[in-house]
Amino acid sequence: MAMNSRPLDAGEPFMLTSVETALDWARKNSMWPLPFGTACCAIEFMGAVGSRFDISRFGAELVRFSPRQADLLIVAGTVVYKMAPILRQIYAQMADPKWVISMGVCASSGGFYDDYCTLQGIDQIIPVDVYVPGCPPTPDLLLDGLLKLQQKIDTERHLELA
Amino acid sequence: MTSFDLERARRLVGADLVAETPSLGDVVFVVGRSGVRRALRALRDDPELRFDMLMDLTGVDRLTLRDRFERFEVVYQLYSLWNGWRLRLRVPVPESDPRLDSVHDLWKAANWAERECWDMFGIRFDGHPNLKRILCHHEFVGHPLRKDYDRTRGQWCSRAETLEDELALAHEREQARARAAGLDPADAEIGERLLVNIGPSHPVAHGTLRVLVELEGETIKHAIPEIGYLHRGFEKCAEKGTWNNVVPYASRMNYVSALSNDVAYVKAVEKLCGIEVPDRCKFIRVIVNELARIMDHCVCNGANIVDLGALTNFWYLFTAREKLYTIVEKLTGIRLTTAYTRVGGLAHDLYDGFEDEVRAALREIVPYVQDVLKLIKRNRIFLERTVGVAPLSAADAIDYGWTGPVLRASGVPLDARKRDGYYFYDQFDFDVPVGENGDAHDRIMVRFEEIFESIRIIEQALDKLPGGPVNTSNNKFVLPPKRELHRDIEPLMNHFMLVMFGTPVPAGETYDSFEVPNGELGFYLVSDGGGRPYRVRVRPPCFYAYQAYPQLIEGSMVADMAAALGGLNVVAGELDR
Numbered sequence: 032m033a034m035n036s037r038p039l040d041a042g043e044p045f046m047l048t049s050v051e052t053a054l055d056w057a058r059k060n061s062m063w064p065l066p067f068g069t070a071c072c073a074i075e076f077m078g079a080v081g082s083r084f085d086i087s088r089f090g091a092e093l094v095r096f097s098p099r100q101a102d103l104l105i106v107a108g109t110v111v112y113k114m115a116p117i118l119r120q121i122y123a124q125m126a127d128p129k130w131v132i133s134m135g136v137c138a139s140s141g142g143f144y145d146d147y148c149t150l151q152g153i154d155q156i157i158p159v160d161v162y163v164p165g166c167p168p169t170p171d172l173l174l175d176g177l178l179k180l181q182q183k184i185d186t187e188r189h190l191e192l193a
Numbered sequence: 194m195t196s197f198d199l200e201r202a203r204r205l206v207g208a209d210l211v212a213e214t215p216s217l218g219d220v221v222f223v224v225g226r227s228g229v230r231r232a233l234r235a236l237r238d239d240p241e242l243r244f245d246m247l248m249d250l251t252g253v254d255r256l257t258l259r260d261r262f263e264r265f266e267v268v269y270q271l272y273s274l275w276n277g278w279r280l281r282l283r284v285p286v287p288e289s290d291p292r293l294d295s296v297h298d299l300w301k302a303a304n305w306a307e308r309e310c311w312d313m314f315g316i317r318f319d320g321h322p323n324l325k326r327i328l329c330h331h332e333f334v335g336h337p338l339r340k341d342y343d344r345t346r347g348q349w350c351s352r353a354e355t356l357e358d359e360l361a362l363a364h365e366r367e368q369a370r371a372r373a374a375g376l377d378p379a380d381a382e383i384g385e386r387l388l389v390n391i392g393p394s395h396p397v398a399h400g401t402l403r404v405l406v407e408l409e410g411e412t413i414k415h416a417i418p419e420i421g422y423l424h425r426g427f428e429k430c431a432e433k434g435t436w437n438n439v440v441p442y443a444s445r446m447n448y449v450s451a452l453s454n455d456v457a458y459v460k461a462v463e464k465l466c467g468i469e470v471p472d473r474c475k476f477i478r479v480i481v482n483e484l485a486r487i488m489d490h491c492v493c494n495g496a497n498i499v500d501l502g503a504l505t506n507f508w509y510l511f512t513a514r515e516k517l518y519t520i521v522e523k524l525t526g527i528r529l530t531t532a533y534t535r536v537g538g539l540a541h542d543l544y545d546g547f548e549d550e551v552r553a554a555l556r557e558i559v560p561y562v563q564d565v566l567k568l569i570k571r572n573r574i575f576l577e578r579t580v581g582v583a584p585l586s587a588a589d590a591i592d593y594g595w596t597g598p599v600l601r602a603s604g605v606p607l608d609a610r611k612r613d614g615y616y617f618y619d620q621f622d623f624d625v626p627v628g629e630n631g632d633a634h635d636r637i638m639v640r641f642e643e644i645f646e647s648i649r650i651i652e653q654a655l656d657k658l659p660g661g662p663v664n665t666s667n668n669k670f671v672l673p674p675k676r677e678l679h680r681d682i683e684p685l686m687n688h689f690m691l692v693m694f695g696t697p698v699p700a701g702e703t704y705d706s707f708e709v710p711n712g713e714l715g716f717y718l719v720s721d722g723g724g725r726p727y728r729v730r731v732r733p734p735c736f737y738a739y740q741a742y743p744q745l746i747e748g749s750m751v752a753d754m755a756a757a758l759g760g761l762n763v764v765a766g767e768l769d770r
């Protein structure tokens with residue numbers, strides 16, 4: 032990191048922080064979500080992006096449809112076995128650091144679709160950071176999940192200390 | 194609805210008519226499988242009967258039914274568009290040799306429907322050009338809607354399909370066309386083209402649709418859609434609980450207009466039970482159906498226009514929609530997946546102040562919709578992206594089994610609300626908007642017009658809303674009020690029976706349709722009288738609409754895919770069920 036070695040003037044404001052804290056702060060407040068929206072939950076995700084609930088208040092409004100540009104995978108909706116390899120691939124295409132929100136009970140556990148075609152929870156194929164309950168969750172609940180994830184990111188350590 | 198000349202229909206089917214099993218006002222013929230193709234063609238081409246629409250084609254596994262000809266049955270729902278007549282053909286198919294002739298060349302609608310029937314029941318259709326799985330993945334073994342397939346036996350899929358086989362078929366067709374046109378074989382040779390896989394996770398593909406397109410420059414030469422990425426087993430799940438247990442599943446089918454699905458499903462079950470709901474219930478069902486229509490069209494048009502790059506309209510329409518969602522949430526407890534209806538009535542009556550809130554919300558919505566119209570109506574970019582893009586003629590639309598706004602955009606003024614007149618729809622004053630060119634522009638505009646018509650209907654319904662109960666007085670079908678349980682033995686017994694054994698739907702079968710925002714949502718129900726659905730078949734309107742998608746976009750530019758797709762309002766939950 033380039034450092035400015037100019038001595039501070041008297042009375043000039045300054046800030047002290049650790050690199051970890053600065054990284055966490057930047058990461059948690061500028062998550063770029065990839066909405067892997069398949070079903071009803073995707074409609075509520077749109078609601079969360081819409082002006083009434085306004086996900087941009089939490090810095091996550093820059094919706095990316097390319098996994099290469101996103102660091103937050105929001106799996107919104109039922110994932111069936113046919114879709115499972117696609118979800119795996121999309122998760123693998125995302126660059127680290129990356130997080131996953133499982134939005135709604137279908138993504139989390141299959142919901143009430145306990146049948147021959149529905150994957151009984153996406154955590155069988157990809158890791159999940161935050162589970163948001165609801166069928167579908169209201170936009171508020173998704174925002175709550177986002178805040179939970181921010182808390183989690185806040186405690187993450189990225190740099191290896193000697 | 195006047196009934197048609199039955200004798201004439203019998204003559205057309207001729208010696209292949211095995212039996213007639215009229216059911217609850219439906220005309221039902223049982224036809225031998227060797228003659229079904231000929232009979233269907235005769236019924237379609239007859240100048241008087243004109244059964245020109247194949248509304249639905251599905252199968253039934255009658256394994257545990259005593260009343261059966263063979264184990265399997267293929268059921269054809271015919272509709273005479275110009276007369277409003279319906280005819281159902283049941284074709285018994287033996288388990289030992291489950292096959293019959295394909296009718297994909299009589300109706301374009303039959304192509305996917307037959308594939309689904311093969312996928313779900315393992316019934317082969319001889320002569321079908323591409324009889325492969327459509328909803329289940331390509332590594333799936335077995336046929337899930339057979340009664341002996343365990344509902345919970347999932348099967349993993351290791352990779353997505355390449356679709357090379359369908360591409361090869363498309364090439365064959367193209368070369369055959371070139372030969373027929375007398376082209377030099379050297380000219381007809383297919384040169385270097387670019388294959389682009391769009392979806393299923395793609396913003397234009399709405400999350401679950403996959404289209405493999407073959408491009409020459411920017412022109413689409415072939416488009417091969419693959420569906421089933423949201424096939425979550427509605428029809429199998431419906432068989433596991435009671436009739437009322439299906440309502441939440443129905444809500445999650447077309448989740449953009451869940452209230453309409455709720456009404457459509459219970460309306461069909463009520464037909465099977467032969468019960469009539471009170472007038473107040475009918476009016477409320479009309480109101481919620483039209484509210485759902487407004488919300489559906491707001492989402493559909495908002496998403497369609499944002500796919501064309503006009504983001505502002507999306508915010509405007511979603512703000513309008515949010516106002517209604519607030520009311521829906523207050524009414525049903527949830528914003529999206531409402532499950533508001535029950536067999537024989539509603540989950541509960543309207544809340545106090547509902548009428549005023551709806552009126553106020555409707556007044557607020559109108560300016561938003563008008564603003565959007567102002568923004569796009571004379572907008573050159575919008576017009577160039579939609580006018581003349583992806584047109585479909587009325588004849589083709591009928592052939593594909595299109596219904597609802599997409600059919601009306603193609604110039605066919607069919608609205609089942611007007612024609613069948615259920616729930617007093619014939620007494621409301623509203624117009625049926627019709628398009629002229631059947632292009633992407635008309636499909637958007639018809640929906641905008643329908644928003645205003647729905648507002649008119651709701652206002653009239655609110656004015657006339659009668660008092661009284663919302664549930665039928667027949668206590669065998671609806672739960673009695675809680676306080677009566679503690680006073681009397683009979684309500685207590687009814688309550689017990691309903692909760693333990695489900696709604697006592699008599700044995701039988703019926704088909705009932707309802708005009709939802711997307712078109713005709715039909716339910717073909719078979720009951721064995723045991724309190725649980727034996728078979729719930731959904732006729733999803735956008736399944737038949739989406740089947741025409743390759744024809745809409747082949748020959749046009751890649752960017753037109755978005756304009757064409759949004760207008761079909763393909764909701765994956767309804768498409769794949």
